[in-house]
Amino acid sequence: MTAEDDDLVINTAPPAEPEEDVTEIPADTVGEPVEEPTYTGKPQPGDSPNAVDCTPAHGVYKPLSKDDPKAHHKGVGPVNSNCNGTSRTAKSTFTSEVTGKVGIAISGELETSAGAMLASIKTKWGVTVSPELTAKLGNTISVDTPKHTTTNARYGVYRLKVVGESYMLHQNCTTSPKHEVVSYSPIKVGWYLWES
Template sequence: MRITFRRALILPAVTMVVLGGTSTAALAGTTDPAPVEEGVLQPGPPPEEDESGFAPTPLEEAEPPSAPGGPSGMPAAEYCPPKNVYKPTSNQGKKHAALGVTQSNYNGTSRTMRSWFKAEVGGEVKLTHSGELKASANVVVAELELKYGVDLSVAITAKMGNDVQIDTPPKKTTYAKYGVWRLQNTGTSYTIYSNCRTSAKSTVTTLTPWYVGWNIWES
């Protein structure tokens, strides 16, 4: 079901007005672009994401198990503080978690029209992951922020009432989805035991809340 825009003004083509602040920190050490600004057209409609294998990431750190087959009978056996580890390895860009239905506005006139979209649904988007993750959500966020130089969160609440304006060309339809942009990343997770050995490494994909914003495209 599509909800039409809240209000439209017939205006000459003008520079897009952006309402609300958006983080624009670049990803340090990568060639990926900074977050899209609210009101910036995307290349096309977002793909249907299959997140059936993702689960909320626990906030509490699981206690590392004791070392299996650790050194014995040695007066000065090597020791490491046991801990669970997560290391990001591959930034896969932004993914949008939409809240509510897609809104749209068709401009049937011969002049550029200003479309105004307003969020009517809010909600909380949490960090999720797929694969065997041994570290906590706070560890994941800290490691990602350190590697990419961005501000991420364990959870972000997108509030109702957020709005955005954008020009819709003649005979075009503008679409808008409100929600939370997330950073998708693949990394490895493992445990360091007290004897300084490590468990087998597992591949983990994370979707970490980044900032509140709109996904907008036209056709």
């Protein structure tokens, strides 16, 4: 990858950390459905033999809004830096030093599987998010570092931040209270660059 790539962006600050208290989800559990409790409440007024049936009770997730896919980056390995103390522009080349996997992180109470959440995100916006992506050892990038500037680079995985809601849909079609769920789902591997 070189600085001539169309989507290369050099930022003015390091990548932002999630503002929420997030929990990382192991990739091998993403496709597993969560245990779905059975509705045990009393019949609601107006229930009749002809009432709509939502059997079996199940968890629901609805994505509501998403951030810029380049806004959230989870690094793998150390930050690399190159200080250009000269009075001319210099070329900086960075190489990833480790291989690491980055998965989904969520904040909130997800009432369904993470796999169902990823499918809902793809359906709503047509973006492919993954349970896990691997940033590999040996990837290299070269960029121009302006005079008297430090270029910083971190290799890792960009994650799409999505705010959604999740709840249980019971057998009689009533719902549990809705919970806000904030998720960070892997979307692509790449470098995050910033100058200081």
